[in-house]
Amino acid sequence: MSIQVIVEKCTGCTLCFKACPFGAIRMTDKKAVIDLNKCTLCGACKDACKFKAILLEKTPAKCDIPNIKDYKGIWVFLEQKNGRVQPVSYELLGKAQELSGKLGCDVSGVLIGNKLEDQLDELIFCGADNIYLVESPELANFQDEPYTNIIVELIKKYKPEIFLCGATNIGRSLISRVAINIKAGLTADCTGLDIDSEKKILLQTRPAFGGNIMATIISPNYRPQMATVRHKVFQPLTPDKKRKGKIIKESFDSSLYFSRTKLLDIVEEVESLINLSEADIIVSGGRGMGSHENFKILEELAQVLGAAVGSSRAAVDSGWMPYSHQVGQTGRTVAPKIYFACGISGQIQHLVGMQSSKIIIAINKDPDAPIFKVATYGIVGDLFEIVPALTRKFKEALRK
Amino acid sequence: MNIIVCIKQVPETTEVRINPETNTLIREGVKSIINPFDMYAIEESVRLKERFGGKITIVTMGPPQADAALREAISMGADEGVLVCDRAFAGSDTWATSYTLAGAIKKIGTFDLVICGKQASDGDTAQVGPGIATHLNIPQVTYVKKVEEATDKSMRVERMLEEGFEIIETPLPALLTVVKEINEPRIPSLKGLLRAKSSKITMWGQKELGLDPQKIGLCGSPTQVVKIFTPPQRVGGQILKGEIPEIAAQIVELVRSEVN
Numbered sequence: 001m002s003i004q005v006i007v008e009k010c011t012g013c014t015l016c017f018k019a020c021p022f023g024a025i026r027m028t029d030k031k032a033v034i035d036l037n038k039c040t041l042c043g044a045c046k047d048a049c050k051f052k053a054i055l056l057e058k059t060p061a062k063c064d065i066p067n068i069k070d071y072k073g074i075w076v077f078l079e080q081k082n083g084r085v086q087p088v089s090y091e092l093l094g095k096a097q098e099l100s101g102k103l104g105c106d107v108s109g110v111l112i113g114n115k116l117e118d119q120l121d122e123l124i125f126c127g128a129d130n131i132y133l134v135e136s137p138e139l140a141n142f143q144d145e146p147y148t149n150i151i152v153e154l155i156k157k158y159k160p161e162i163f164l165c166g167a168t169n170i171g172r173s174l175i176s177r178v179a180i181n182i183k184a185g186l187t188a189d190c191t192g193l194d195i196d197s198e199k200k201i202l203l204q205t206r207p208a209f210g211g212n213i214m215a216t217i218i219s220p221n222y223r224p225q226m227a228t229v230r231h232k233v234f235q236p237l238t239p240d241k242k243r244k245g246k247i248i249k250e251s252f253d254s255s256l257y258f259s260r261t262k263l264l265d266i267v268e269e270v271e272s273l274i275n276l277s278e279a280d281i282i283v284s285g286g287r288g289m290g291s292h293e294n295f296k297i298l299e300e301l302a303q304v305l306g307a308a309v310g311s312s313r314a315a316v317d318s319g320w321m322p323y324s325h326q327v328g329q330t331g332r333t334v335a336p337k338i339y340f341a342c343g344i345s346g347q348i349q350h351l352v353g354m355q356s357s358k359i360i361i362a363i364n365k366d367p368d369a370p371i372f373k374v375a376t377y378g379i380v381g382d383l384f385e386i387v388p389a390l391t392r393k394f395k396e397a398l399r400k
Numbered sequence: 401m402n403i404i405v406c407i408k409q410v411p412e413t414t415e416v417r418i419n420p421e422t423n424t425l426i427r428e429g430v431k432s433i434i435n436p437f438d439m440y441a442i443e444e445s446v447r448l449k450e451r452f453g454g455k456i457t458i459v460t461m462g463p464p465q466a467d468a469a470l471r472e473a474i475s476m477g478a479d480e481g482v483l484v485c486d487r488a489f490a491g492s493d494t495w496a497t498s499y500t501l502a503g504a505i506k507k508i509g510t511f512d513l514v515i516c517g518k519q520a521s522d523g524d525t526a527q528v529g530p531g532i533a534t535h536l537n538i539p540q541v542t543y544v545k546k547v548e549e550a551t552d553k554s555m556r557v558e559r560m561l562e563e564g565f566e567i568i569e570t571p572l573p574a575l576l577t578v579v580k581e582i583n584e585p586r587i588p589s590l591k592g593l594l595r596a597k598s599s600k601i602t603m604w605g606q607k608e609l610g611l612d613p614q615k616i617g618l619c620g621s622p623t624q625v626v627k628i629f630t631p632p633q634r635v636g637g638q639i640l641k642g643e644i645p646e647i648a649a650q651i652v653e654l655v656r657s658e659v660n
Contacts (some may be wrong), residue, residue: 021628023411023430037463041491041618044628081561144530144540169561173542176530180498185622188494188525207631209411209522214631222622260539261570264556268564275562280659305655323545323581324560329521330436330580337658355634359658361651367639376637377654385644393648397656 002057003041005032009053019048021213042215071161071223074100077151077175078111078123078131079166081142082266085111085119087278088166090236092229093127095193096164097237099202102195105161106130110154112147114140124245127237132158134250138257141266142170148177149256155182160224162202164193167228168277179226185219186226189333191233191356192216201225211352231277232335269324274308276325281338282357284310284327285320286350288343288364288383292320297387298342304394310334310354312344328353342383346371363387401454401552402511403445405478406501406532407438409462409469410522434469437517440578443585444547445515446477452552454512455479459504461489461497467601475588475596482508486605491618494523498531499620503611504604505536512552514575518543526577533575541568545581 012030024038025045032053034045046054074096078089089109096107108130109123114137123131134150155163155178163178165171167189179186192205196218202225204217219225276282283302285295295309302309311321313328327334329349339357344350346362346369354360355374362375363383372378379386412431434442445456458473460466461484470481484504492500505514514533519526526542533540545565546558552572559566560579588596606616614620640647 019628036487036490037465039490042625042628047627081563144542148534169543169559172526173530173540176494176527177534177540179527180495180531180534183495183622186494186527187623188523188527203626208524211631214629215625216627216629217623218626219622220624261541261568261574263566263568265567266561266564267558267567277562281655323579324564326580338655359654360634361654372639373636374634377651378636378639379647379651380639381644386647389644389648390651393645393652394655397652 002055003034003036003039003046004055005034006053006055007031009051011051011053013050015048015050016045016054019044021209068221068223071159073105073108073158073160074103074162074164075108075110075155075160075224076128077163077165077171078109078128079142079168079170080111080113080116081170083113083116083140085116085123086166086168087236088168088171088229088231090123090126091232091234092164092166093123094237095229095234096162097127099162099193099195102197103161103200108132108158108160110134110151112139112150120247122239125239125241125243127243128245130246130248132248132250134252136251136257141263142174143259143261143263144173144177145259145261146257147174148181150250150252151178152181153252153256154250155224163224163226165226165228167230171228175226175228183222184224184226185217185222186228187217187219188228190227190229193227193229202227211355230333230335232280269322274302274306276308276310276327276332276334279308279334279336281305281307281340282310282327282334282336282354283307283340283342284312284344284354285315285342286312286344287314287318288345289315289320290343294384295320297384297391298340301340301387301391301394304391304398307340310339312347312350341371341375342387344371345369346374401448401452401513401550403448403454403456403513403515404505404508404511405438405441405445405456405458405473406505406514406516406528407442407458407460407469407473408435408517408520408522409433409460409466410435410520432465432468434472435517435520435522437519437521437578437580439517439585440580440582441515441517442473442476442478443583444576444578445513446586447583448513448547448550449477452550457482457508457511459484459501459508461485461492461501461504470601471596471599472588474599475592476586477592481599481601483601483603484605484609485603486607488606488613489617491621492616493621493623494525494527494531495622496616496618496620498528499535499615500609500611501528502532502535503609505532507604507609512572513555514538514573516575516577518577518579529575529577536573536575538573538575539570540575540577541570542577544576544578547582
């Protein structure tokens with residue numbers, strides 16, 4: 001495992017210097033020099049070099065799996081909360097169906113909980129060819145250890161080649177444990193998935209550095225290839241009531257269901273009844289809101305639209321909104337169809353959390369606010385006049 | 401209570417800018433900071449130490465300059481710093497990183513609690529915390545927003561979910577990953593700064609840790625980065641002009657056509 005610049009071939013063109021995402025290359029005497037303390041061997045410089053002057057030798061990771069070809073099929077973790085399968089799981093079934101066409105394999109869901117029979121048909125209509133169902137009263141709510149144990153056992157038994165999971169708080173905790181246990185490659189928070197048509201492996205694309213760069217990641221020598229996937233990136237299939245699927249019930253020794261941590265209570269926060277990550281529309285407010293009470297006008301607009309209410313860090317730090325509503329670098333990353341930014345100036349920390357939204361509508365009294373540089377539509381004016389006017393218009397439109 | 405806090409030194413993401421002409425990252429003059437989420441992990445460890453006594457050891461894996469991150473943590477009230485640093489660890493993904501950090505924690509010895517930030521601001525994976533817990537075979541609670549009660553045997557904490565939170569009790573030793581809401585990190589005292597300056601940082605490489613060579617660095621990492629590129633930058637659109645009722649009507653139409 002090594003990287004070096006072949007000095008004779010280096011022309012000093014600086015392409016590698018510019019391509020390095022880690023600032024590990026400097027130019028000395030018109031030659032590229034790699035700082036090995038900063039280099040992560042990502043290979044961006046090698047790809048950028050037009051003169052083949054960078055030599056990168058990667059010792060291939062040793063494969064512990066003797067028969068990689070035995071691993072077949074795409075699995076989706078079907079996350080349920082309060083006995084309801086979450087929308088992100090349906091989105092993943094839709095994407096898995098598309099990918100399975102390129103691999104010629106089945107799509108299977110893994111559903112763990114208690115009394116979930118009522119949703120099996122819907123899951124099959126939406127793309128599950130098989131559902132591995134593990135039910136028991138002690139599995140009703142998610143807990144890291146039993147859920148990990150069950151998934152590890154199922155993977156060992158059935159050998160899926162790809163395993164997808166929503167990048168939710170639960171999903172990211174659970175799947176990390178599974179991946180360590182079975183030594184699989186896991187890519188977090190993907191926004192793009194595809195199959196390499198030649199090698200038939202999963203191409204996983206995800207943002208890094210707060211969305212400033214994108215990386216495509218593979219796990220060619222390990223199975224299953226595991227990824228968590230962001231909400232709202234993929235579309236669920238339109239339910240097809242003619243679709244057929246198989247239910248495979250599994251149960252395990254009760255010792256596998258044991259959890260060292262004890263779930264004592266689940267507290268639903270009234271303000272967060274509409275899940276920010278799952279919302280199609282988000283109405284967010286920032287410093288320009290001025291007070292906790294003023295968020296009421298955003299809540300009214302949100303109610304008419306069936307939207308969730310978000311907030312910038314400034315409004316959370318001022319105590320106007322709880323942290324669970326914060327969008328941005330130290331809060332949540334969201335990508336709704338429509339994002340209303342009301343009285344939000346548009347600091348980069350906020351932008352990295354919402355710039356993947358399809359349409360951004362910004363309302364701000366400062367025409368020079370940075371938010372207008374990313375907004376699809378901007379309105380320069382007083383949000384206390386504009387927001388209530390919007391609420392009225394939407395109410396009128398809904399009545400028609 | 402003996403606490404180990406795992407931190408990461410990251411570039412200050414907010415300063416990472418794209419050169420619009422070359423479409424590449426501008427990294428000159430970008431500061432290195434402690435990952436913002438790890439600041440809450442450090443602060444929580446100091447608060448627990450203030451209540452229960454004990455020792456706080458900060459662990460980081462990174463290049464020699466990550467020494468600065470350890471000293472900053474010590475200035476906030478931690479006792480010792482361990483820098484896990486070796487070319488053999490370069491190219492580690494989350495699997496190999498959590499294996500290596502778990503190896504360092506085992507070498508530190510007995511502990512009651514490991515605390516990590518919920519994720520790092522450069523990689524954003526949130527995988528290393530649970531990975532360490534799994535390698536150590538200890539229970540984990542992720543996204544902790546409040547420690548409700550603690551004894552030297554167990555803890556009751558609030559774990560943030562998308563639409564509320566869970567109250568979870570865990571025996572110790574355990575690993576927590578924490579979110580911003582849990583506390584407000586303190587400013588280091590002058591005494592802390594002086595102590596940080598004179599503290600000795602322990603350096604461990606592969607020789608000291610003696611880890612399985614097949615499980616570290618690039619070789620021990622199941623994932624490989626095959627391509628890095630910059631996404632298309634969002635450009636500002638249209639400023640809507642006119643009387644408020646007209647603008648509102650336009651917005652209604654836009655939203656309708658998008659949602660239906």
